[in-house]
Each structure stands twice: as C-alpha cells, then as structure tokens.
Amino acid sequence: MGEQPGEEQTIGAWVKRCYFAGRAVMDATLRPYDLGSTQWYVLWRLATFGPTVQRDLGRMLELERATLSGIVATLVRKGLVRQNADGEDQRQRVLSLTDAGDALWRELPDLTFIHDAAFGDLDEIELATALRVLKSATDQLQQLLQRIRP
Numbered sequence: 001m002g003e004q005p006g007e008e009q010t011i012g013a014w015v016k017r018c019y020f021a022g023r024a025v026m027d028a029t030l031r032p033y034d035l036g037s038t039q040w041y042v043l044w045r046l047a048t049f050g051p052t053v054q055r056d057l058g059r060m061l062e063l064e065r066a067t068l069s070g071i072v073a074t075l076v077r078k079g080l081v082r083q084n085a086d087g088e089d090q091r092q093r094v095l096s097l098t099d100a101g102d103a104l105w106r107e108l109p110d111l112t113f114i115h116d117a118a119f120g121d122l123d124e125i126e127l128a129t130a131l132r133v134l135k136s137a138t139d140q141l142q143q144l145l146q147r148i149r150p
Contacts, residue, residue: 015134018118025114033108034078038063038071040108043080043097047105051096054083080104 026037035043041061045052052060058068072095075081080101083093097105119127 022114022118025117026111029109029111029114033104035108038067039075040111042068042071042075042095043101043105043108046081046095046097047102051094054093054095057095075101 023037026040030037030040038061042057045057045060054068054072055065057063058065061068063071072081072083072093076083078100079098082096082098084096085091085093119130122130
C-alpha cells in the first residue's frame with residue numbers, strides 16, 4: 001500500500017501515524033505486564049465501570065465479536081477476568097475483574113503520560129480545536145457509513 005504523492009501531509013495520514021505511535025508506546029509500556037493495549041482497554045473498562053455484559057463491551061470498544069471473544073478468553077486464562085452467565089439472560093456473559101485482575105490493575109502504570117507526551121505542549125484552545133475537528137469528522141464518517149452499508 002504505497003502512499004500517493006503528498007499523502008504524508010494529509011490529516012488522515014497524520015491521525016493514523018499518531019494513533020500507531022501512541023499504540024506502540026502503550027504496547028511497549030504494557031509488555032512487562034504481559035498485556036496488550038486492547039487487553040488493557042478491557043481491564044480499564046471493568047476496573048472503571050465494574051461488571052459489564054460482554055456484548056456491550058464489544059460495542060463500547062468497537063471490537064468484532066470474534067476479536068473480543070479471543071481477548072476475553074486470554075484474560076480469563078490469565079486469571080484476570082471472570083465470565084459469568086447473566087442472571088436475567090443466561091445466553092449473555094457478564095465480565096468482571098478477578099482479585100488477581102484487580103491487583104494487576106492497581107500495579108499497572110498510569111498511561112496518561114502518553115497523552116501528555118503527545119499533547120502536553122498544546123494550549124487548551126488548540127487541544128479543544130483538534131478534539132472538535134476529529135470528533136466532527138468521525139461523526140460524519142459514521143453517518144456516511146450508515147447510509148452506504150448494505
């Protein structure tokens with residue numbers, strides 16, 4: 001997948017590069033804990049908001065069902081997450097942190113340093129503008145996708 005002339009200067013190319021650079025820093029930071037960034041996001045959600053229905057978690061994290069199933073299976077195998085049947089709908093699985101998962105969560109480094117490294121030199125107005133532009137573009141693309149999705 002080669003770049004078109006001038007593509008390295010498009011906002012899309014820079015958003016992609018920024019995302020991948022941030023994800024690489026996150027993965028390098030989590031490697032000593034035997035966690036990947038998506039596993040971290042699952043633990044963050046459970047640590048921050050408590051038990052969550054697996055299907056809802058997939059929607060929140062925008063993950064395909066098969067992808068999330070593999071991540072959850074790995075976290076269950078590591079003893080960090082428990083998966084129980086929902087009391088109301090036995091077909092649904094509710095995820096929660098185990099004691100080991102809670103202990104690991106409290107041991108993990110605070111990853112806000114990644115945001116600070118990337119955006120710490122921007123003033124509040126620049127950051128608010130960037131956020132507004134990216135949110136608007138994302139919303140518009142999601143609306144477009146709804147119109148063209150079969």
